[in-house]
Amino acid sequence: MSLIARWSTSAATGLALTVGTLLLGGCGILFQNHEKRADAMLQPTAGSSASGSLTFIERADGVQVSYNLSGMAPNSEHALQIHERGDCIVSNSSDGGPVFSPAAERSHSSKPEGDLATIRADANGSATGFIVAPDVSLDGVRSVLSRAVLLHRDTSDSYSLSPHGAGPALACGVIRQ
Known part of the structure; x- marks a missing residue:
């Protein structure tokens, strides 16, 4: 050659x-593998100064919810919940509907899936951290997309007889991709 x-x-x-x-x-x-991600910007309800941002990232063990919140009373506890409807227009955010609970009829659990966590504000009235919500997702029947996420004044343990199982809403945002 x-x-x-x-x-x-x-x-x-x-x-x-x-x-x-x-x-x-x-x-x-x-x-x-592109990660599924959504965000919510919490705006204060009437008479409140609480606000912040949440990021939802789907992981193998559930949805990681990272939060950065401020404007709460110093050293106070609050409930972070996802509600059925994505409506934050009403001044007290009562139109968010009941706490998101897609498996309520299949489960005997007393804690709905949308009752994410108790958040503790520091001495400055701020809270930063993350939780993992194993019973929700960013698609399918357990999807939290287009639902309202509310920051309530007190924990869900304090208000077992209230319609949402927590105190009045301080801030509300809709979860969007």
């Missing part, structure tokens, strides 16, 4: 390997 023929074969092989590598690398971008 002549020198030119060997060089052409070698160049063609190198070009094919380069193109193949680029194509497969591009496929990796198409097929990589």
Whole structure:
């Protein structure tokens, strides 16, 4: 085989390997696992100064809910809940409906899935952290998308007879992608 023929074969092989590598690398971008994510901006209800942001990221063990909240009473406890309807227009956010509970009829649990956590404000009235909600998702029947997330004045343990199982709403936001 002549020198030119060997060089052409070698160049063609190198070009094919380069193109193949680029194509497969591009496929990796198409097929990589994109995380499901949503956010909610909490705005204060009438007479409240509480506000903040929440980020929802779906993980294998549930939805990680990261929160950064402020404007609460110093050293106080609050309930963080997801409600059925995504409505924060009413001044007291009572139109959020009942606490989100897609498995209520299948489960004998006293705690609905939308009752996320008790949040404790620090000495400055702020709270930052995260929780994992294993019983909700960002798609399907357990999806929290387009639902309201409310920060209530007191914990759900304090208000077992109230319609939402917690004190009055201090802030409300709708969960959106």
